[in-house]
Amino acid sequence: MSLGAELHVASRYLIGNRRWTPVVTVSLISVFGLGLGVFALVVTLALLDGFQSGIRSQIVANAAHAEVRPATGRRVVDPEDLASLLQGELGNVEIVQVVRGTCLISSDTDAVPASVVGRSDTEGVIADRLISRRLGVGSGDRLEVISARQRLTPMGPLPVRIRTVIERISSPEPGSESGTVILPIAEAQRLLWGEPVIEALELRDVAEPWSLGQRVRGILGSHGLAFQVAGLEELHRPLLTALALEKVMIFVAVGLMLVVAALNLLCNVAMVAAEKRKDLAVMAGLGFTPRSLRRLFLVLGLAIGLVGSITGAVLGSALSIVLDRTGALELPRGVFMVTAVPFSVDPVTLGIVVAVALGLAALATWLPARMVARREPSEGLRYE
Amino acid sequence: MSENRLMVEATGLTKGFGSASTRLEVIRDLDFVVATGEMVAVVGPSGVGKSTLLHLIGLLDRPEKGRIVLDGVETDGLDGAVRAGLRNRSIGFVFQHHHLLDELDALDNVALPLRISGRGSRDARNRAAELLDSVGLAERTTHFPDQLSGGEQQRVSVARALAMGPKLLLADEPTGNLDRDNAERLFQLVTELHLKVGLTSIIVTHNEEMARRCDRIFRLAQRSGLSENVREI
Numbered sequence: 001m002s003l004g005a006e007l008h009v010a011s012r013y014l015i016g017n018r019r020w021t022p023v024v025t026v027s028l029i030s031v032f033g034l035g036l037g038v039f040a041l042v043v044t045l046a047l048l049d050g051f052q053s054g055i056r057s058q059i060v061a062n063a064a065h066a067e068v069r070p071a072t073g074r075r076v077v078d079p080e081d082l083a084s085l086l087q088g089e090l091g092n093v094e095i096v097q098v099v100r101g102t103c104l105i106s107s108d109t110d111a112v113p114a115s116v117v118g119r120s121d122t123e124g125v126i127a128d129r130l131i132s133r134r135l136g137v138g139s140g141d142r143l144e145v146i147s148a149r150q151r152l153t154p155m156g157p158l159p160v161r162i163r164t165v166i167e168r169i170s171s172p173e174p175g176s177e178s179g180t181v182i183l184p185i186a187e188a189q190r191l192l193w194g195e196p197v198i199e200a201l202e203l204r205d206v207a208e209p210w211s212l213g214q215r216v217r218g219i220l221g222s223h224g225l226a227f228q229v230a231g232l233e234e235l236h237r238p239l240l241t242a243l244a245l246e247k248v249m250i251f252v253a254v255g256l257m258l259v260v261a262a263l264n265l266l267c268n269v270a271m272v273a274a275e276k277r278k279d280l281a282v283m284a285g286l287g288f289t290p291r292s293l294r295r296l297f298l299v300l301g302l303a304i305g306l307v308g309s310i311t312g313a314v315l316g317s318a319l320s321i322v323l324d325r326t327g328a329l330e331l332p333r334g335v336f337m338v339t340a341v342p343f344s345v346d347p348v349t350l351g352i353v354v355a356v357a358l359g360l361a362a363l364a365t366w367l368p369a370r371m372v373a374r375r376e377p378s379e380g381l382r383y384e
Numbered sequence: 385m386s387e388n389r390l391m392v393e394a395t396g397l398t399k400g401f402g403s404a405s406t407r408l409e410v411i412r413d414l415d416f417v418v419a420t421g422e423m424v425a426v427v428g429p430s431g432v433g434k435s436t437l438l439h440l441i442g443l444l445d446r447p448e449k450g451r452i453v454l455d456g457v458e459t460d461g462l463d464g465a466v467r468a469g470l471r472n473r474s475i476g477f478v479f480q481h482h483h484l485l486d487e488l489d490a491l492d493n494v495a496l497p498l499r500i501s502g503r504g505s506r507d508a509r510n511r512a513a514e515l516l517d518s519v520g521l522a523e524r525t526t527h528f529p530d531q532l533s534g535g536e537q538q539r540v541s542v543a544r545a546l547a548m549g550p551k552l553l554l555a556d557e558p559t560g561n562l563d564r565d566n567a568e569r570l571f572q573l574v575t576e577l578h579l580k581v582g583l584t585s586i587i588v589t590h591n592e593e594m595a596r597r598c599d600r601i602f603r604l605a606q607r608s609g610l611s612e613n614v615r616e617i
Binding site for chain 2: 004005008009012013021023278279281282283284285286287288289290291292376377378381
């Protein structure tokens with residue numbers, strides 16, 4: 001049997017004829033419930049995506065997109081050759097040679113441990129806002145950077161240290177807790193190694209940042225060079241994992257609204273099944289199989305789910321886009337990186353929300369549909 | 385009218401309702417046979433099991449004991465889908481309350497069995513229009529059940545019962561809700577169609593006068609409370 005008869009009856013039940021029937025009423029309540037759940041979930045996730053894409057943009061803007069380290073040991077052998085090879089293969093990418101370590105950063109009044117990075121593209125000294133806040137220093141102030149490495153002096157072994165002036169203050173690296181000081185590479189090498197050692201190459205490709213690690217891995221592999229390559233995902237795994245986990249937890253928590261809406265749908269469909277007991281018996285008498293009756297109810301539930309979730313998704317997306325474009329929800333200046341609450345509607349997330357809503361609607365309808373299919377047709381006629 | 389071939393052959397039917405403690409046995413060890421082409425009236429007091437017997441023969445319910453053979457087809461053990469197919473193709477039902485679907489107009493109500501059988505919408509509606517014409521309701525096709533009189537509702541119900549060209553017509557007190565004139569008109573319509581289409585008809589009725597106009601009367605009576613039925617033919 002085709003689905004024509006089930007669709008025909010289901011559509012008449014939902015749209016009704018000239019009258020406002022109880023089926024239409026409970027269907028509208030169910031549509032409203034599911035629509036509200038989807039709407040709330042879409043807006044919440046758009047808000048979360050808005051903030052998270054801000055963080056991702058900051059990572060892309062400020063951090064390396066890929067990092068190449070030696071497979072063993074800490075020194076990159078022939079870093080210039082390696083840089084030339086990658087530059088030749090990748091074309092328009094920025095390649096920076098770096099060394100890293102931990103030093104004590106001291107101002108006139110205080111000292112804190114912090115990361116020190118020597119970069120081949122840096123001329124002056126850059127301290128991030130964490131260092132600036134902790135030590136109470138700003139551009140033009142003096143800093144002393146003290147290494148754990150020691151050198152022998154007439155007064156005995158003393159730590160290697162440099163005195164320098166902060167050229168500018170930068171945004172902290174996402175996820176950084178201790179603060180970072182960036183130095184010209186020669187000074188960092190002197191502090192950390194005492195010789196011109198390169199520990200890693202950092203690469204940036206503004207056009208395709210997220211795939212750079214994979215491409216570098218491919219190039220080095222094709223030349224038989226053994227290096228450790230980390231892309232953006234690997235370099236910021238803890239932060240990105242935390243962001244993804246946050247999204248999942250918010251989805252689950254706000255998604256509970258959908259579960260409540262689905263339970264409401266279950267009750268309403270069960271009510272329809274009770275209200276239409278006689279009709280169902282008559283339809284069975286006319287030749288509807290138990291499977292057809294089950295399908296009739298599944299069509300009813302899915303239609304309600306589809307209308308509810310599409311309506312909720314459209315309204316939720318529209319509101320998110322309007323709020324994002326107009327910047328209607330302003331944030332206090334200086335507290336956040338952005339001046340208004342950002343919203344970002346991700347089509348994949350939207351698809352998942354609609355799919356989950358439809359899945360829950362189908363599940364919620366399954367129970368009453370199964371109950372209806374298992375009844376003997378005469379039951380509905382006997383109690384009439 | 386009777387032919388030798390049997391349309392309905394029910395033997396040893398037993399059916400009750402309720403749980404073990406509240407069980408009410410409505411039919412016990414009942415035999416019932418109808419030949420092809422017969423018009424049989426089933427009469428008896430309320431609660432004696434007339435509708436239950438009709439539901440069992442119409443495959444709307446299953447007997448606890450006994451077997452039913454419809455037009456040579458053994459119905460015991462048939463699954464729900466096959467029984468539904470038989471109901472759709474071979475059996476037409478007319479109920480006391482018209483049992484039309486309120487959300488469908490007269491045309492769609494009559495077309496429903498055809499749609500269920502897989503016929504296309506246009507084809508089904510054309511056939512339904514012919515049937516409504518044949519019961520004198522050509523002008524009422526777009527009316528919904530609550531816009532029709534009781535007699536008209538039952539005529540739509542008759543048209544729907546005949547939509548698939550069934551071999552067996554089962555009518556459960558079809559005139560029970562109608563006044564005398566409408567009841568008479570409906571009974572005449574059923575009788576005419578029975579002859580014209582070559583149906584086998586089983587009509588449950590309280591109306592003795594109508595029952596006498598059938599080929600045969602099957603009388604259900606109570607003996608020893610509700611637990612046993614006897615038949616007088």
